[in-house]
Amino acid sequence: MAALLPDAPSLPPSSALSPDSSHPYYDVARHGIIQVSGDDRYGRKLIIFSSCCLPPSHQLNHRRLLEYLKFTLDQYVEMDYILVYFHYGLRSSNKPSLKWLREAYSEFDRKYKKNMKTLYVVHPTNFIRIVWNIFKPLISHKFGKKLTYVNYLSELGEHLNYEQLIIPPDVLRHDEKLRAAQKGEPPPSVKTPPARPPLPTQQFGVSLQYIREKNREAMIPPVITQTVTYLKEKGLMTEGIFRRSARVQLIKDVQKLYNLGKAVNFDEFGDVHVPAVILKTFLRELPEPLLTFRVYNQVQDFLNVESSLRITRCKQLVESLPEHNYIVAKYLLSFLHMVSQQSIVNKMSASNLACVFGVNLVWPRHGSISLSALTPINIFTDILIEHFHTVFGSRCPPAQVMTLTFPLTPPIWTFLHEKTKQI
DSSP: OOTTTTOOOOHHHHHHHHOOOOOTTOOOOTOEEEEEEOTTTOOOEEEHHHEGGOGGGGOHHHHHHHHHHHHHHHHTTOOOOEEEEOTTTTOTTTOOOOHHHHHHHHHSOHHHHHTTTEEEEEOOOOHHHHHHHGGGSSOHHHHHHHHEEEEEEEHHHHHGGGGGGBOOHHHHHHHHHHHOOOOSSSSOOOOOOOOOOOOTTOOSSSSSHHHHHHHTTOOOOOOHHHHHHHHHTTTTOOOTTTTTTOOHHHHHHHHHHHTTOOOOOGGGGGGGGGHHHHHHHHHTTTTOOOOOOOOOOHHTTGGGGGGGGGGHHHHHHHHOEEEEEHHHHHHHHHHHHHHTTHHHHHOOOOOHHHHHHHHHHHHSSSSSHHHHHHHHHHHHHHHHTHHHHHHTSSOOHHHHHHHHSSSOOOHHHHHHHHHHHHH
């Protein structure tokens, strides 16, 4: 399989995934059945359910499992998300009853179904198809269209950012056995071709330094300045801004325009969520996260810092960033703070924005972000947004960026101009 697929992160050691024993659903969460695995290419949360992690039925309260699934989804259902179900490992000894499945579907009301964009069922069996036929009369046609069967992991890689998935080792081995037993032509390979040198006008998937060198030493990448400027004018009062996705093909088209150095007019799309998704996509496709790989490890220790000292710790971490990263981060976080100030209207508080942007600002050098790793990332990002002026208050960036971040109001500009003339 290594020849066909990029390296996918398997589940880390259990100690890395185990939640704190004070977790309200520790009895269920400790098994690693449900994982939140960052975002896909278009800003939609990836939520994974792995059947092979289900313990024998007598060791698990399935009612608690349902409550834990709802507890997890409740953090993300207000935004678009993807559900990936790894079916392999479901046996008679750990399989929930049909009654439980029926109750689960009935309890997942429109709130949960509306923003689930796709349900990927990986390695389906006849059992899955039989269950689907049993429940088909109860399932809406609209929800039914969201179901996608995936026979091989290579097919899943065609739809999602494979590197971000947390795939149990048992599932990886099962996929290899299926391939070995397969006769005839193999399924289409998703092996990526050798990387081409980036275009001089490339904006996505290249480093901040590369963009700066190709854009007349501009400190803030054009994608960030243009999306932020547009959203400041037309997106601050949009309810759920940054929570919604946009049409996948449309986002690809906008990325292509940027990469070819062509002008992008967001008014043409008639959807304020397009620049919002483009901003998140730009951050997510940086070769190194804006807040750097080094900061990720330090953020993971954040829960060990006393609450009263966390703002100070955030300030220390931010001030340790390379100058260019600091400047871009200050510009971006200033804007997100501005968005949070309108949360009465747009419903995007600092904590809500942190859930969306945290995984796009910092991630590990290898592997993906587990569910347990999200908590310190979200707390850290929440503080960056909520306490922006304290965290970014002392280290002074160049005047060019100060003007971009905090534009001078006309009266102040006039005052300074008059003082300059007097001198």
